[in-house]
Amino acid sequence: MNTHFSCVGCGKCCTDHHVPLTLDEARLWAADGGNVIVLVEGFLGNGLGLPQQQREHAERRSAVVPSGNTEAFVAITFAAYNAGRCRNLDEDNLCRIYERRPLVCRIYPMEINPHIPLNPAAKDCPPESWEQGPALIVGGELMDLELAELIRRSRQADRDDVQTKETVCALLGIRTTALKGDGFTAYLPDMGAFAQALESAANQTPVASEWVFHVSGLDIAEQVLDAGARVATEVPANYAFISLRAA
Ligand code: SF4
Numbered sequence: 001m002n003t004h005f006s007c008v009g010c011g012k013c014c015t016d017h018h019v020p021l022t023l024d025e026a027r028l029w030a031a032d033g034g035n036v037i038v039l040v041e042g043f044l045g046n047g048l049g050l051p052q053q054q055r056e057h058a059e060r061r062s063a064v065v066p067s068g069n070t071e072a073f074v075a076i077t078f079a080a081y082n083a084g085r086c087r088n089l090d091e092d093n094l095c096r097i098y099e100r101r102p103l104v105c106r107i108y109p110m111e112i113n114p115h116i117p118l119n120p121a122a123k124d125c126p127p128e129s130w131e132q133g134p135a136l137i138v139g140g141e142l143m144d145l146e147l148a149e150l151i152r153r154s155r156q157a158d159r160d161d162v163q164t165k166e167t168v169c170a171l172l173g174i175r176t177t178a179l180k181g182d183g184f185t186a187y188l189p190d191m192g193a194f195a196q197a198l199e200s201a202a203n204q205t206p207v208a209s210e211w212v213f214h215v216s217g218l219d220i221a222e223q224v225l226d227a228g229a230r231v232a233t234e235v236p237a238n239y240a241f242i243s244l245r246a247a
């Protein structure tokens with residue numbers, strides 16, 4: 001089935017959505033006075049936490065780090081912290097920084113992860129936005145070549161930024177990840193320290209230091225320990241654990 005789409009400017013995607021940022025965008029967001037949230041999820045070399053068919057994509061956007069006596073892969077996302085309306089959304093639901101808005105704002109509602117097909121029902125766009133406009137997807141193919149290029153750039157930035165983001169985390173004392181599929185760890189660093197860490201990380205040789213896993217229950221903890229990785233035994237005050245486990 002073909003998918004048509006035209007943005008109706010409702011502003012919903014700019015409300016209560018943390019917008020993933022490239023490193024350069026995160027630098028700019030912090031310089032503009034915005035807050036950046038750091039979201040971390042990881043998986044293990046034996047595949048724990050990762051569906052096999054997603055491995056290539058997930059590995060390319062993850063840093064390889066030590067945990068216990070094994071290797072872990074951590075995917076670190078720097079995102080604009082948008083609790084409520086984005087700081088750049090004006091009263092008319094227009095973006096105040098439209099010309100330099102982040103890549104992900106230009107890509108929505110398309111997916112960046114190639115393993116997640118576009119599902120209009122899961123998006124914030126109202127029904128009328130899917131009932132009008134040019135064909136977006138025909139026979140499974142994305143029709144808009146400019147949009148395809150933005151998605152390619154976003155994926156590339158994800159890969160290029162991996163090591164610097166891991167160094168920024170080390171400098172900020174961010175060392176606890178969640179297991180992919182089980183949850184995320186979420187940090188809200190002080191923005192002065194974040195900007196400073198970004199600057200230092202660019203000129204710093206990465207030093208491998210250990211990560212630990214925060215998990216949702218004893219059953220998952222056992223699996224992580226069996227794989228040789230370390231589990232957090234106390235919760236440092238600097239993060240929240242966002243569980244993805246069904247209640
Ligand atoms: S930067 Fe602009 S487009 Fe992006 S979420 Fe904020 S208001 Fe929306």
Ligand code: SF4
Binds near residue numbers: 007009108
């Ligand atoms: S939610 Fe969809 S229709 Fe509404 S502003 Fe965002 S992209 Fe446009």
